[in-house]
Amino acid sequence: MVKVSIKDIAKLSGVSAATVSRTLSKPSLVSKSTRKKVMKAVDETGYKPNRFGASLRTQKSNNVVVVMPDITNQVNAAIIRAIENEATKAGYSVLLGDTQNNIERDSYYGDMVTSGQADGILVFTPRIPFTINKDKPLREQLPPMVNSCEEIDSEYVHKVVIDNQLGAVKAMQHLLELGHTKIAAVKGPSMTPSTKARLDGYKQALIEAGIEVDNRFIITGDYGPESGFQAMEKLLRLKERPTAVFCFSDDMAIGAMNALREYDYDVPGDVSVIGFDDITYASLMSPKLTTIRQPLDQMGTQCMQILLKLMNGNKDVEKYVELPTELIVRQSTGPLVS
Structure with missing residues (x-):
């Protein structure tokens, strides 16, 4: 040949x-x-x-690392797909890092960039995955990096985000406009930035409506469907049950709806349920799930586009990009039945 x-x-x-x-x-x-x-x-x-030979000549690997807390999550899967589409068009391969919320794994994938195995990194956890020298300016120590979903608390990190608090307020206002006042929250892990912001939005909407926050109505989950099921069981055991539930992820909302179905409650006749994300399954549920849509494809695309600019040495790069959320009304929420 x-x-x-x-x-x-x-x-x-x-x-x-x-x-x-x-x-x-x-x-x-x-x-x-x-x-x-x-x-x-x-x-x-x-x-x-010969990409290996090319990398030796250019001192570039043509790889990027994507650090995710859970690659099986549908939200992350949609973002990854958009990242890979954009990376492929630019001639880059994607190295996928599933940290499983393990800090040591963060560092392992971060080392791929500092060792030259990758040219840049996209981080979807709230931690910088590198060893930082506190005696030196942070901005001088960061390789090409973009953060999304769970915000890293640093002004020097490029970010593509949504306003989680505003998204939660939109969800709550929808339920309040339907006449609900006994509204429960199934939140994610307490230490994650997205959970904190969505909980702030939940409380803000109640307070602005003149409704006292009832901590019995706030249940902690892990963003997964099983935790949504278990949270709904706890809420159903209360003497004074909620008439609506705001779940901080669609997966937990789906779990909550399954629990309501198992205990012979009607959705939304007995309990309205709203989620957050707008994953594919949200529109396939019965009833179809009302939710707050995150622009997942756009998040992945913009993260990769900004990273490409940083890797090419472009200094004039957007530092903070905020994308809009949208209330998607379907069948799982309805007026309060007195």
């Missing part, structure tokens, strides 16, 4: 070898028509670029 080289691709596509190399390594820098000619030649010849 004859080995095809970059020069062969250049001759066939009518461009220079340097343009072929640029098209394969950084396609975003090449015009659409040029990319089309080069990729047509690549497809026709079956050319396979």
